[in-house]
Amino acid sequence: MADMFPVLRVLGILVMVFALAMGLPLGVSWFAQDGVWRVYPLAMGFTLCVGAALWWGMRRHARELQPRHGVMLVTLVWVLLPLFATLPLLLALHQVGRPLSFTHAYFEAVSGLTTTGATVLSGLDALPVSVNVWRTFLQWVGGMGILILAVAVLPLLGVGGSQLFRAEAAGPVKDAKLTPRMTETAKGLWGVYAVFSTSCALAYWLGGMEPLDALMHMFTTVSLGGLSSHDASFAHFQSPLLEGIALVFMLVASCNFALYFVALRKGHWGGFWRDPELRATLTALLGGGLFVSLLLWIKDVYAPLDALRHGMFNVISIATTTGYATVDYLGWPVFAPVLMLLLSGVATSAGSTGCGIKMVRMLILVKQARREMTRLVHPRAVQPVRLGNAVVDNHVIFSVLAFMLVYGGTVIGLSMVLLLTDLDLVTAFSAVLASVNCMGPGLGHVGPTSNYAVLTDFQIWVCTLAMLLGRLEMLSFMALLTPAFWRR
Numbered sequence: 001m002a003d004m005f006p007v008l009r010v011l012g013i014l015v016m017v018f019a020l021a022m023g024l025p026l027g028v029s030w031f032a033q034d035g036v037w038r039v040y041p042l043a044m045g046f047t048l049c050v051g052a053a054l055w056w057g058m059r060r061h062a063r064e065l066q067p068r069h070g071v072m073l074v075t076l077v078w079v080l081l082p083l084f085a086t087l088p089l090l091l092a093l094h095q096v097g098r099p100l101s102f103t104h105a106y107f108e109a110v111s112g113l114t115t116t117g118a119t120v121l122s123g124l125d126a127l128p129v130s131v132n133v134w135r136t137f138l139q140w141v142g143g144m145g146i147l148i149l150a151v152a153v154l155p156l157l158g159v160g161g162s163q164l165f166r167a168e169a170a171g172p173v174k175d176a177k178l179t180p181r182m183t184e185t186a187k188g189l190w191g192v193y194a195v196f197s198t199s200c201a202l203a204y205w206l207g208g209m210e211p212l213d214a215l216m217h218m219f220t221t222v223s224l225g226g227l228s229s230h231d232a233s234f235a236h237f238q239s240p241l242l243e244g245i246a247l248v249f250m251l252v253a254s255c256n257f258a259l260y261f262v263a264l265r266k267g268h269w270g271g272f273w274r275d276p277e278l279r280a281t282l283t284a285l286l287g288g289g290l291f292v293s294l295l296l297w298i299k300d301v302y303a304p305l306d307a308l309r310h311g312m313f314n315v316i317s318i319a320t321t322t323g324y325a326t327v328d329y330l331g332w333p334v335f336a337p338v339l340m341l342l343l344s345g346v347a348t349s350a351g352s353t354g355c356g357i358k359m360v361r362m363l364i365l366v367k368q369a370r371r372e373m374t375r376l377v378h379p380r381a382v383q384p385v386r387l388g389n390a391v392v393d394n395h396v397i398f399s400v401l402a403f404m405l406v407y408g409g410t411v412i413g414l415s416m417v418l419l420l421t422d423l424d425l426v427t428a429f430s431a432v433l434a435s436v437n438c439m440g441p442g443l444g445h446v447g448p449t450s451n452y453a454v455l456t457d458f459q460i461w462v463c464t465l466a467m468l469l470g471r472l473e474m475l476s477f478m479a480l481l482t483p484a485f486w487r488r
Helices: 004-021 023-032 039-057 067-095 102-113 129-144 146-153 155-168 182-206 211-222 240-253 257-266 270-274 276-298 304-319 335-343 359-377 394-420 425-436 457-471 475-480
Strands: none
Touching (some): 004 039, 004 067, 023 129, 039 067, 067 102, 067 129, 067 457, 067 475, 102 129, 102 457, 129 182, 129 211, 146 182, 182 211, 182 240, 182 257, 240 304, 257 270, 270 276, 276 304, 276 335, 276 359, 304 335, 335 425, 359 394, 394 425, 394 457, 394 475, 425 457
């Protein structure tokens, strides 16, 4: 239990920092006069008090964080911070006469922070504007990772911040330092994120969005989150120009931010385009979009230009785990939405703001399968697995195989739990897969024209667990359940 004390100390600091984030919807509410500004000081004050109490009570347990501390802290952050994020939702919606249950509020908060983009709310256009700002801002904060932000701005974490960075960073290869200090690396990644965010907001505004709409949709585009302030999602705007802008930034955000950081730091982009994962990611996204566009044209669903517009936007939106929709793609030939759902698991890079398996893992698995097939014919052949010019260490391959086993078991297990509740197969499987991939809309009753409010409270808790496991990449959470984790 004493091992938890330094973790709780840092958690208290992070909770206090998170409380300050509520200042944004407070400012928007006061400026827009949406009638709910008083709820934010209450939520902020309570969150600050809890964080301060944690920090003060554990202030004498300051020491360097070890690897298992990082795992514990990451898990606690993603499970507990949504509890505080629910406060503005519960208080504001109660004040406007639209009370929300705790189950729905926690689901909405988890969906925001994990950048899933699933929602249980309807009538979004009529919500207080500050509530929509808070929902979308949660995605922006969760996009690059709360703990990476902490490593960037809290020198209190010291050297132990590297353990948080490795525990929080997505993908199988986490030990390569971009700079000598992890703090500099985290600041660099957040700097790139901020530049893309500013560019995206300006592009939306110049493309015709109202300033607050541009801000909110920037939050959910660069984070690949996909929540919108409109029930019609991106279809509300009916603008090919805005769809094109969103398309560009979704593609940008689906690639490894470390590549941008290195390219900007060194002043050349040669290595950026030579990265095998980046090429595979863009090939999957653009190739999938073009293939579905061609299918929609051949099947006479749309005219050629409309097929290209709707096919590219919706496929890339779903495949990057963003989840915007401009049409009801469940009316397309069934191959298309199923392909889009499957692409959401693999078509983003490690180090991006997307979730799912990550393209680098798929590349490693394919190369490992090819090596095993070669060994069947040439048992003594020495054929290392390579990504670009680098040899992939066997421990990374074993880690990927373990992840895939846990990923598959999680999707199947949680789908079976939903089937036990008499949910139909398509809705159950797609809801779990969309939640684990942090993608948002699924198929069946949770498709693009509906939302997760059609599910029962128990089914919503299952999907909430799936979102948390997907954002934690499962192995961190599973490690907590092993006896070896708690042994000295």
